[in-house]
Amino acid sequence: MDFWLALQAPSFDCVYKWRLEQEQKLEARNLGLTNSKIMTPAEILNFTQYFQRLSVQGCNSISHSADTIFQLSPDRSITEMHIIE
Numbered sequence: 001m002d003f004w005l006a007l008q009a010p011s012f013d014c015v016y017k018w019r020l021e022q023e024q025k026l027e028a029r030n031l032g033l034t035n036s037k038i039m040t041p042a043e044i045l046n047f048t049q050y051f052q053r054l055s056v057q058g059c060n061s062i063s064h065s066a067d068t069i070f071q072l073s074p075d076r077s078i079t080e081m082h083i084i085e
Contacts, residue, residue, distance in 0.1 A: 003067050003068075004065060004066045004067050004068075005066065005067065005068050005069075005070070006062050006066040006068070006069045006070070007069075007070050007072055008059055008062065008069055008070065008071050008072060009072055010071070010072060010073060010074055010079075012048070012052055012055070012056065014072075014074050015048055015055070016044065016045060016048045017074075018076070019044050019047070019048055020041060020044050023038060023039050023044055026038060063082070063084055066084055067083070067084055068081060068082065068083050068084065069081070069082040069084065
């Protein structure tokens with residue numbers, strides 16, 4: 001890879017909310033389908049918590065690997081850009 005760009009969420013709570021929103025959109029598109037595997041909010045919480053420790057560690061060490069980091073706001077807009085030299 002010649003250039004590594006990272007997107008960093010403002011908090012892990014946002015990660016959960018974004019994943020919940022994604023699941024709700026999937027559910028709306030798949031109404032009436034059987035076996036759609038849509039997760040409940042509790043299942044999404046369990047899913048995100050499972051990866052939380054690794055994700056937090058990755059966020060703490062990303063500056064050692066990424067060329068640029070975009071900090072995101074809760075609405076997913078870019079609030080800051082850090083160019084790592």
